[in-house]
Amino acid sequence: MTKQLTAWIQAAPMALVLLAFLVAPIIMIVIVSFWGATEYSIYPAFEFDNYEFLFGSPVTYTVFFNTFKYAAITWVLTLAIGFTVAYFLTFEVRSLKWQVALFLLCTIPFWTSNIIRMISWIPFLGRNGLANSTLISWGVIDEPLDWLLFSDFSVILAFVHLYTLFMVVPIFNSMMRIDRSLIEAARDGGASGLQTLRHVIIPLCKPGIMIGTIFVTTLVMGDFITVRFMSGSQRANVGRLISNDISLLQYPSASATAVVLLVTVLIVIGLLLRLVDIRKEL
Amino acid sequence: MEKRGRSFYVLSIFFALFVLFLYGPIITIAILSFQGPQGGLTFPMNGVSLHWFYDLFEEQAVGDIWGSFRRSFALGLMVMIVTVVVSVLGGLAFRKRFRGATLLFYMAIASLVIPSILISLGVGLIFTQLGLPVHWASSGFGSQLTWTLPFGLLIMFAVFNRFDKSFEEAARDQGATAWQTFAYVVLPLIAPSLLGVALFGFTLSYDEFARTLLTAGSYNTLPLEIFGMTTNVTTPVIFALGTLTTVFSFFTIGVFFLAVWLMSRRKDKGSDAGKGMV
Numbered sequence: 001m002t003k004q005l006t007a008w009i010q011a012a013p014m015a016l017v018l019l020a021f022l023v024a025p026i027i028m029i030v031i032v033s034f035w036g037a038t039e040y041s042i043y044p045a046f047e048f049d050n051y052e053f054l055f056g057s058p059v060t061y062t063v064f065f066n067t068f069k070y071a072a073i074t075w076v077l078t079l080a081i082g083f084t085v086a087y088f089l090t091f092e093v094r095s096l097k098w099q100v101a102l103f104l105l106c107t108i109p110f111w112t113s114n115i116i117r118m119i120s121w122i123p124f125l126g127r128n129g130l131a132n133s134t135l136i137s138w139g140v141i142d143e144p145l146d147w148l149l150f151s152d153f154s155v156i157l158a159f160v161h162l163y164t165l166f167m168v169v170p171i172f173n174s175m176m177r178i179d180r181s182l183i184e185a186a187r188d189g190g191a192s193g194l195q196t197l198r199h200v201i202i203p204l205c206k207p208g209i210m211i212g213t214i215f216v217t218t219l220v221m222g223d224f225i226t227v228r229f230m231s232g233s234q235r236a237n238v239g240r241l242i243s244n245d246i247s248l249l250q251y252p253s254a255s256a257t258a259v260v261l262l263v264t265v266l267i268v269i270g271l272l273l274r275l276v277d278i279r280k281e282l
Numbered sequence: 283m284e285k286r287g288r289s290f291y292v293l294s295i296f297f298a299l300f301v302l303f304l305y306g307p308i309i310t311i312a313i314l315s316f317q318g319p320q321g322g323l324t325f326p327m328n329g330v331s332l333h334w335f336y337d338l339f340e341e342q343a344v345g346d347i348w349g350s351f352r353r354s355f356a357l358g359l360m361v362m363i364v365t366v367v368v369s370v371l372g373g374l375a376f377r378k379r380f381r382g383a384t385l386l387f388y389m390a391i392a393s394l395v396i397p398s399i400l401i402s403l404g405v406g407l408i409f410t411q412l413g414l415p416v417h418w419a420s421s422g423f424g425s426q427l428t429w430t431l432p433f434g435l436l437i438m439f440a441v442f443n444r445f446d447k448s449f450e451e452a453a454r455d456q457g458a459t460a461w462q463t464f465a466y467v468v469l470p471l472i473a474p475s476l477l478g479v480a481l482f483g484f485t486l487s488y489d490e491f492a493r494t495l496l497t498a499g500s501y502n503t504l505p506l507e508i509f510g511m512t513t514n515v516t517t518p519v520i521f522a523l524g525t526l527t528t529v530f531s532f533f534t535i536g537v538f539f540l541a542v543w544l545m546s547r548r549k550d551k552g553s554d555a556g557k558g559m560v
Contacts, residue, residue, distance in 0.1 A: 007380035014372040014431060015382075018389045021424040022396070025404020032407055085300055088293040102297070104539075109304050111485035112531040115508050116524040120307035123314055123324040123521075130310065130325060161303065193289070214395060222397020225492060229512065242399055246496065251407060258400050269395060 033255035050256035082167025150232035167212035174208030365483030373438025398492030406496035
């Protein structure tokens with residue numbers, strides 16, 4: 001058997017799964033986005049009504065703006081926190097054993113339920129929650145703060161809580177590969193700590209930062225459940241627009257929104273991928 | 283040893299706060315799940331009891347928790363096994379150059395970053411339009427694979443990038459066939475990493491929500507059931523459930539780590555290579 005053929009046979013299962021459950025569904029969504037719908041059913045057609053309605057509605061633009069806003073704020077926060085955590089693990093923790101242990105401590109929540117992790121904020125942020133009662137008992141505020149739960153604040157807090165991990169892991173991975181002698185060389189050359197950080201460490205971490213960025217932005221842009229749950233259905237992003245249409249059985253209009261979302265996400269990734277080659281980083 | 287600078291202490295505090303941020307909320311609901319029977323969704327504790335855990339075991343009180351747990355568990359095992367097998371095969375394929383490799387790689391990456399709701403919507407549409415049964419073990423199973431396989435493949439890339447090819451060459455030089463080389467040399471060496479793939483496969487499936495939402499059919503998986511509860515359950519019973527499934531997740535993670543640890547210990551002891559020299 002030739003090498004080529006063996007490789008194809010080995011790659012076939014993955015290719016088949018992805019064709020059936022990734023490529024075909026996307027094609028289906030594109031097709032259905034041109035279909036029509038009544039209140040109870042959908043029917044094949046080729047019309048642009050769904051797109052016309054989507055682009056004609058001012059809601060669409062607000063919701064897309066909101067989606068970008070969530071993505072941008074979450075990105076800044078997860079990057080700042082993720083970078084600091086990775087820096088601490090790489091350069092301040094000295095034994096490999098501790099590095100691995102603390103790193104695992106950060107990653108374990110990734111293997112637990114996102115929904116439970118969201119629910120667990122409620123007793124914390126609610127009107128009578130821990131945050132409010134603590135602040136009142138300290139005398140910082142007189143009245144409970146209403147904007148802690150079911151607001152943009154709680155949505156972004158949950159995003160940061162759920163997704164900072166996706167920044168920590170790739171940045172930690174890049175940082176661990178930095179040759180320590182480079183940092184010594186920088187110090188010997190008279191660079192201050194900040195200068196070393198800016199001119200040596202950050203440039204060498206760029207691939208990790210990029211991978212983390214791709215993860216966080218796409219996860220936030222495609223989300224619908226966090227926004228729905230943490231805002232108590234008071235805020236909207238594109239994902240919620242889609243899921244609302246779905247719950248009203250308006251599949252064609254949901255598909256049109258999904259197509260626009262997909263294109264938007266792909267453009268964002270395309271821009272980011274120009275800056276880094278992922279396969280080299282593994 | 284060099285003395286610790288001020289930055290060490292500042293960053294240690296930062297890290298500790300981050301860990302508190304990660305685990306604090308879940309610890310809070312773990313405590314609250316022991317609320318007394320009259321207790322509410324937040325502090326103060328109104329007595330301490332196991333009331334809400336008992337509630338979970340009464341079927342009619344909170345829907346089909348145990349049925350959904352069994353389904354999620356079975357689905358997790360299915361996804362885990364398929365993810366391990368398909369990812370290893372995929373990883374082996376990518377070690378050789380083959381036509382279409384780049385395309386397949388980009389498909390896997392796309393699968394990872396595509397908004398989950400698109401998979402859910404698209405797979406749901408295909409199954410309903412083709413008249414196929416929408417069921418957690420058919421459409422739900424396939425949808426979850428689009429989330430676990432890319433992780434599996436990426437782990438396999440990382441594994442094979444660090445793999446020392448001279449082991450295989452040695453086996454081949456000794457006359458091992460391709461299959462023997464794989465079964466007796468490559469597989470034992472990558473086995474601990476495969477446990478990692480299995481951990482991803484099981485836990486990501488067990489907790490998956492968005493991709494299963496429109497593809498699970500009429501029988502809910504556990505995350506779907508929990509999400510349903512958030513809209514109509516207003517008692518700490520939901521905290522009790524959250525605590526139990528998180529404990530289950532921790533238990534699963536623990537089992538995997540234990541297995542990895544046992545495996546690496548056996549490997550350390552197992553070989554007497556180099557000891558026979560005089």
